Amino acid sequence: MIDLYELYGVELYGAIPLSECVIAKPYLLERAGITSDGSALLILLPYFTHGGEGGNVSMYAAAEDYHAFCRELFSDLCARLSGICPDPKFAGYADHSPIHEVAAAAKAGLGVYGENGLLITREYSSFVFIAGIYTDYPAAIWPKIVSNVELRSTFEAKSCVKCGACRDACPTRAILGGGRIDAGKCLSAITQKKRLTDEDEAAVSAAEYVWGCDICQLACPYTAAARAAGTLETPLSYFKDKLIKTLDGKTLDELEADGGFDRRAFSWRGEAPIRRNINLRGMRAGDGEDHGDEHERDDTDGECEV
Ligand code: SF4
Ligand code: SF4
Structure with a gap:
């Protein structure tokens, strides 16, 4: 049994069948050899820190890149999962992900869907990244291999209180x-x-x-x-x-x-x-700085990929 809290310090996670998710980028699943009758384990990574408040950079970008954190998490966790279940395929995504992550995490019971388009949790509000491990196994696999996963019988997303x-x-x-x-x-x-x-x-x-x-x-x-x-x-x-x-x-x-x-x-x-x-x-x-050079490393308007 894999204990995500013991290994990585994460406490909020839940499983969901891919049939309950909006598959926004099917090619990512295809690339990983995962069919749409598989499932995902969604893991929330809280990132708010009081030390990051009061600046001019959004909190999510104040620490080092969360994509790098996710890459390490996925590499370690997928290896452990494959060690327990050699047959199923496992692949990790965050941000650039096969599914609509916010809707899926709300349906998995990890929080509510906010009017601001974000997942909102009780503990960390919306200051969470959503990471996902995807597999071609059905969702029933997750409670058997990861501690404290409770599979919901129905998947329904709740909304925030819509206070405006x-x-x-x-x-x-x-x-x-x-x-x-x-x-x-x-x-x-x-x-x-x-x-x-x-x-x-x-x-x-x-x-x-x-x-x-x-x-x-x-x-x-x-x-x-x-x-x-x-x-x-x-x-x-x-x-x-x-x-x-x-x-x-x-x-x-x-x-x-x-x-x-x-x-x-x-x-x-x-x-x-x-x-x-x-x-x-x-x-x-009234204290403008230099524009700097026009060095550009990326010509696309696409998303970050983990
Ligand atoms: S929706 Fe408005 S307040 Fe929220 S991040 Fe965008 S500009 Fe800022
Ligand atoms: S409507 Fe209110 S509760 Fe919902 S996301 Fe906006 S501020 Fe938060």
Whole structure:
């Protein structure tokens, strides 16, 4: 029996048949040789840390890249699972994933589906990454091989209390309701874009963040409740160490010089978008910085892949 808490310190996880999931990227399953009658074990990785608050980088990107954390987790866990069950195939995904992760995690009972499009848990609010191990075995396999997995008899996603605080707090009115976000207006997406429209530039100039945006998450009463209960802080040291909560030109120079830039979640678009965002905010404050070079490592508008 594999004990995920003992091995990795994770406490929130649940299994779900793939037939209950929206398969958004079937080619990922095909590539892994996993059929749609298989299942997934979804594992939540809390990342909020009080040490990462108050800067201009979204909390998810303040520590080193969570994709690297997930890669290590998947490599170790898949090897252990294959050691117990040599026949089934196992593959791990996070972020760039075969399924709609938020809906599936809500259906698996790990939290509720927020109006802001995020999974919200009682303990960590929405400050969780969703990692998944996929297999061609049915969901009934998981309680037999991983401790404390209880398979639900019905899979139904619950919604948040729909208080509207996130919609009111969103500076760009990007929250459409029903868990839908207008990505064209959301600062989390805009700050990652390589090319900005005039409207985007105005939004970034006025934004609190140079990468990402946590405003709707911080406005949510589930976050306030988790904070008051003292559970919000992640127990995972990876997300508490090596924090960079504020980015400026000097920090970027230092990261480039010591090779640390590539180990950050905000590196996947190269330096140029961050330097541009810093500059735009600086122009608002009247202390603009250099634009930096136009070095770009990625020409796509796709997603990060683990
Ligand atoms: S702020 Fe209110 S409406 Fe928005 S996600 Fe949180 S509970 Fe739901
Ligand atoms: S991340 Fe920011 S811009 Fe996007 S929906 Fe939330 S508050 Fe609005």
